[in-house]
Amino acid sequence: MTIRLGDEAPNFVADTTEGRIDFHQWKAGKWAVLFSHPKDFTPVCTTELGAVAALKAEFEKRSCKVIGLSVDPLDSHRKWEGDIADVTGHRVNFPMIADSDRKISDLYGMIHPNANDTMTVRSVFVVGPDNKVKLTLTYPASTGRNFDEVLRVIDSLQLTANYSVATPADWKHGQAVIITTAVSDEDAKKRFPKGYVAKKPYLRVTPQPNL
Numbered sequence: 001m002t003i004r005l006g007d008e009a010p011n012f013v014a015d016t017t018e019g020r021i022d023f024h025q026w027k028a029g030k031w032a033v034l035f036s037h038p039k040d041f042t043p044v045c046t047t048e049l050g051a052v053a054a055l056k057a058e059f060e061k062r063s064c065k066v067i068g069l070s071v072d073p074l075d076s077h078r079k080w081e082g083d084i085a086d087v088t089g090h091r092v093n094f095p096m097i098a099d100s101d102r103k104i105s106d107l108y109g110m111i112h113p114n115a116n117d118t119m120t121v122r123s124v125f126v127v128g129p130d131n132k133v134k135l136t137l138t139y140p141a142s143t144g145r146n147f148d149e150v151l152r153v154i155d156s157l158q159l160t161a162n163y164s165v166a167t168p169a170d171w172k173h174g175q176a177v178i179i180t181t182a183v184s185d186e187d188a189k190k191r192f193p194k195g196y197v198a199k200k201p202y203l204r205v206t207p208q209p210n211l
């Protein structure tokens, strides 16, 4: 199944390292990151899961829950968690789905047969409080993900959900943002009292409005 931005994130019930989870009930109106890794006891995945565990407080600050997935079984996930803590210094502090029958991997299109027909690729889905998919990312098995980038996109998504702004290339929380073209100059003056600079008629920048 191809999942596109704006689609409802399909619900599922799964066995995880933190018990049986109904995805929509578990996220309960919060943001969520669902991410797959190809296989347990593999080097890149080991570093990724430690990195996500280290960022738990950052995800929580953004009211965002995190859930991992691989097609290996629960006992394998549990054994591997010891290695992840040893190597990275961070104990996995979020549920890991055991998708041995690949039901969820198939539901989310996480297996790309031309890359590998048994393992999931490195997929990331950011799902909003409304259960709609806000971001999809797909990385190959050989490239570990940058989870600071995932946090950066969540910052942008949360900001742009509440203000008529967009964020420019490489934007980070605290930097100037772009007023969307749907807002007239007259409206922009009212809505953005800190003022704006029109670099071009269609490119007006203003300080981040919620700071």
Ligand code: BEZ
Pocket (backbone or CB within 6 Å): 038, 039, 042, 043, 044, 045, 046, 119, 141, 142
């Ligand atoms: C890894 O996480 O290192 C990995 C996983 C699957 C294939 C290749 C590398």
